[in-house]
Structure formats: structure tokens, C-alpha cells
Amino acid sequence: MRFSIRYSxxxxxxxxxxxxxxxxxxxxxxxxxxxxxxxxxxxxxxxxVISGEQFFRVSLQLLSDTDPVELxxxxxxxxxxxxxxxxxxxxxxxxxxxxxxxxNQSYWAEFSSVNSSRLRLAAFGINNFGLDTNQLAQTSQxxxxxxxxxxxxxxxxxNGSVWIIGLDESHGGYRIYHWNGQNWRRxxxxxVRIDVDPAGNPWIVNQSHEIYRWRGDSxxxxxxxxxxxxxxxNGxxxxxxxxxxxxxxGVGWDRTSxxxVRIDVDAAGNPWVIDHTDxxxxxxxxxxxxxxxxxxxxxxxxxxxxxxxxxxxxxxGHDxxxxxGSGWNQVPxxxxxxxxxxxxxxxxxxxxxxxxxGQ
Numbered sequence: 001m002r003f004s005i006r007y008s009x010x011x012x013x014x015x016x017x018x019x020x021x022x023x024x025x026x027x028x029x030x031x032x033x034x035x036x037x038x039x040x041x042x043x044x045x046x047x048x049v050i051s052g053e054q055f056f057r058v059s060l061q062l063l064s065d066t067d068p069v070e071l072x073x074x075x076x077x078x079x080x081x082x083x084x085x086x087x088x089x090x091x092x093x094x095x096x097x098x099x100x101x102x103x104n105q106s107y108w109a110e111f112s113s114v115n116s117s118r119l120r121l122a123a124f125g126i127n128n129f130g131l132d133t134n135q136l137a138q139t140s141q142x143x144x145x146x147x148x149x150x151x152x153x154x155x156x157x158x159n160g161s162v163w164i165i166g167l168d169e170s171h172g173g174y175r176i177y178h179w180n181g182q183n184w185r186r187x188x189x190x191x192v193r194i195d196v197d198p199a200g201n202p203w204i205v206n207q208s209h210e211i212y213r214w215r216g217d218s219x220x221x222x223x224x225x226x227x228x229x230x231x232x233x234n235g236x237x238x239x240x241x242x243x244x245x246x247x248x249x250g251v252g253w254d255r256t257s258x259x260x261v262r263i264d265v266d267a268a269g270n271p272w273v274i275d276h277t278d279x280x281x282x283x284x285x286x287x288x289x290x291x292x293x294x295x296x297x298x299x300x301x302x303x304x305x306x307x308x309x310x311x312x313x314x315x316x317g318h319d320x321x322x323x324x325g326s327g328w329n330q331v332p333x334x335x336x337x338x339x340x341x342x343x344x345x346x347x348x349x350x351x352x353x354x355x356x357x358g359q
Contacts, residue, residue, distance in 0.1 A: 044071060046097070048079065048087040050287075055079040055087075060119070069121040070114065091285035095119060096268070098284070099325070106325070110268055142346060142358025144333055149177070149184050150353035153194050154339045158233035158302035161200030162341070165191050167353050172206040189219050195231045195264070195339075198302075203229050203237060211239065224253045228263050233302035233342075236269030245273060245283075258288050264300045272298055278311050293321070293328050299347075301340035309335050309348075316350035 042062040049056045056078055060071040088097045093113040100107045111119040151164035152174055162179035169175075170190035177184035189212070191204035203213045209225035224246065226239035237248035240260035246253035258281065260273035272282045278294040295308035296318050306323035310330075317336035321328035333356070335348030345358045 043074075046088050049090055049095070050087050051090040055081065063118075066120075071111070071119045071121075073117045073119075089285040089287060091287075094122070094285060096270075096285050142331060142333070144348075144356040145359050147355040147357055149355055151177075151337075151349050151355055152353060153192065153337055154347055154349055154355070155195035155202060155231075156299075156301075156339045156341050156347060157196030157200045157231070158198040158342055159200045160342050161196050162339075162347065163194055163196055163202045164355070165194050165204075172208065172210075176202070176204065178202075187214075193226075193228050195229050197231050197237070198233060198235050203231060205229055205239070209242070222248075227261060230264035230271060230300075232265035232269045232300075233267040234269045236265050238263055238265050238271040240273060245271065247271075256283065256286065258283070262295075262297055264298045266300050266306070267302055267304050272300060272306065274298055274308075280308070291323075292326075295321075297335075297337050299338040299340040301344045302342040303344045305340055305344035307338050307340055307346045309338050316354070317348075320346070320348065322346075 044060040044062060046056075046058040046060075049058050056076055058073065059075040061074050063070045063072055088095060090096075095111040097109045097111070100109050110122045112122045114120050149164070150167045152167055153165040154162070155164075156162050164177050164179070164184065165173065166175045166177055166184075172190040173192040174190055176187045176189050176191055176194070178187055189204070191206050191212075193205040194202050196202050197213075201214045201216070203211065204219075205211055205226045205228065209227060211222040211224055211226050211229065212219040213222060224239070224241065226241045226246075228240040229237070230239075231237050239246050239248075239253065240263040244255050245258045245260055245263065246255050258273065259275060260281075261276055262274040263271050265271050266282075270283050272280065272291070274280055274295050274297070278296065280291040280293055280295050280298070281288040282291055283289075293308070294311045296311055297309045299307045308321050308323075308328065309317060310319040310321055312319050316334040318334055320331050320333050320335055320338065322331060333348070333350075335350050335356070337349040339347050341347065347355070347357045349355060
């Protein structure tokens, strides 16, 4: 997205004809601080937008009678330095906004370029860390319910479909089961890692690192190899492979930078990964952002909630934490693997593969 912007010669030295884009917010905001955005009188302002190696502050006007919602850029100012915590990113015609406040509710949003001065809302969702303290406390303190069976891995789709990799060995890994609401129904095949797409179909990785997806009555072999697989509520499929981190494009895998040993995907299709040193990263518009803390496994719900198992050993595995938007809230219990249902409820595997669901 390009348009002409004039800057003071004493500050920049020349005109900048390159740009980013924007989203929804307002406020008299310090040019060096990344603060949450907010809507005010149909005027939207982005405190910090990062495009390439440059920082910008952007204001936009909400246009009437547009469906989907469109915004028109009104002002753009370059910032010489900025706190990038919570900043928005513009890359390849897409603006990603991690936090947008509307009437005290926190949203994430993505906008696509329409032309040189206009943006269109492409995707959005609710951030759970926008909940008030009482709500957060309620959703972050699960009462664990023991379920039948044992498992080595677990995956949950955006439609609520739950699948596990059991502990009974089979050629290619361990047998695969689907939760029917009361017990586990075996499905042919074997694997070591699993996740589930929004339609409820599992995608698996077997002991040979081969990738398969369920087609309703049989497994379809896909190209490539992987160590772990994650699927977002929007259907984006990512894998962590020995050669890096890759996204499924419908016929093959597009590589991005970075490497990982564990991966899951948020509702906007952005992967969160754990590397070989247990550090946590989130990919935003081609840039890996370091997230505080360390983890062994990660699970993300269709509602946007992010859960991890930590690195400190407990009786049944590792400590369990939930992301609050800026850090991790520890909850009672311990686990080795974790997945999250569409309502933000964690399902975990504890000692000896025992299966528990938060209530």
C-alpha cells in the first residue's frame, strides 16, 4: 500500500512514499508508546504500527454504509522510536492489530488494503484478556474432571470435536480415538501427534513424521514431514518440521522463518510455537514476537484463549498456565499435554496419560 506523506525535512530529511495501514481506535496517545486502540466518534487511531523497520502513528475515519467495514486513512506520522509491546504490524497488504478496545471489550482484528488510502475489515475476534478480573478468575480456575482412558496427545477442533492418540502401540505410532461424549471410539490408523480442523477432521503426524488428514472414511497422505501440527479456528494449518515452520496452502507447504518443537494456531491463523529451549514465540505478519515465560506444550481455543504447560515438574507433569494478554496466570493442576475447546476450557493429559477436562 503506497501513498505520499510529507514530513518535516528537519526530522526525516525527505518525503516517505511508503505505507502500512490501520484499524480501529482513537486517543491522544504518546507517539512512543504502544497502547490499546479504541473507537471514538467514528475516528480510529493506531498508536504504533510497524512496517519494515519504520514506526508510524495512524488515524482513520470509519466509513458509513460499507459492508464489510471499511476505513479511510486520515493522517500518518512517522515515529522515530517506539515501545513495540502491543504494536500493530503491516506486511504484504495486511494490517494485524492484536488489541482493539470497543466499549471496554478487547478484540483482535486484521485489515486488508483496498487501495492506497482505504482498508477493509478481513477478520476479527474477542481477546479473552479483555474480560474483567472476576470473569478471568472464573475461566482460569478449572475444576478438573477425570475422563476414561489414557492418551499420549490430544487435539480439539473449533466445532468441539475431540481426538486423542492413545497409549496402545500400533504400526506408525499409537492408535487414534474420537470422543463421542461418553467414551472413546477407535478410528483406524496410528500417529504420535494430532490436531483437528474446524470441520472436526483430525490431521496427524506418525512416527515416520508423515502427515495425514482424515477424509471422513480414510486417511489422505499429504506431502512433507513434521514433528508437530497445529490448526486454527479459521482453518489455517501449520506444522513444525525438522526444516522449519510451514503453513499449508492447499496443495503444499509454504515455509516461514524460525523453528519449533511444539506448535498451535490462534483464531486469526497465527502460529504460536515453543522452540528447543522452551521459549515461546508468536508469528505476526512474518515477524516472530517473543512471549514471556517458557513452556513444554501449548493449546489455543477457538475463543482465542492460550494455555501452556510450564517447565517445572509437578506430580502429574508440569504447571498449567493461561495467557492474560501480558503474562501467564497459573491455575491448579499439572499436565504434560494440553488442548483447548471452543469455549476456552482446557483438556489435559497428566501422569501416565490420564485425561482431564476443565469444568
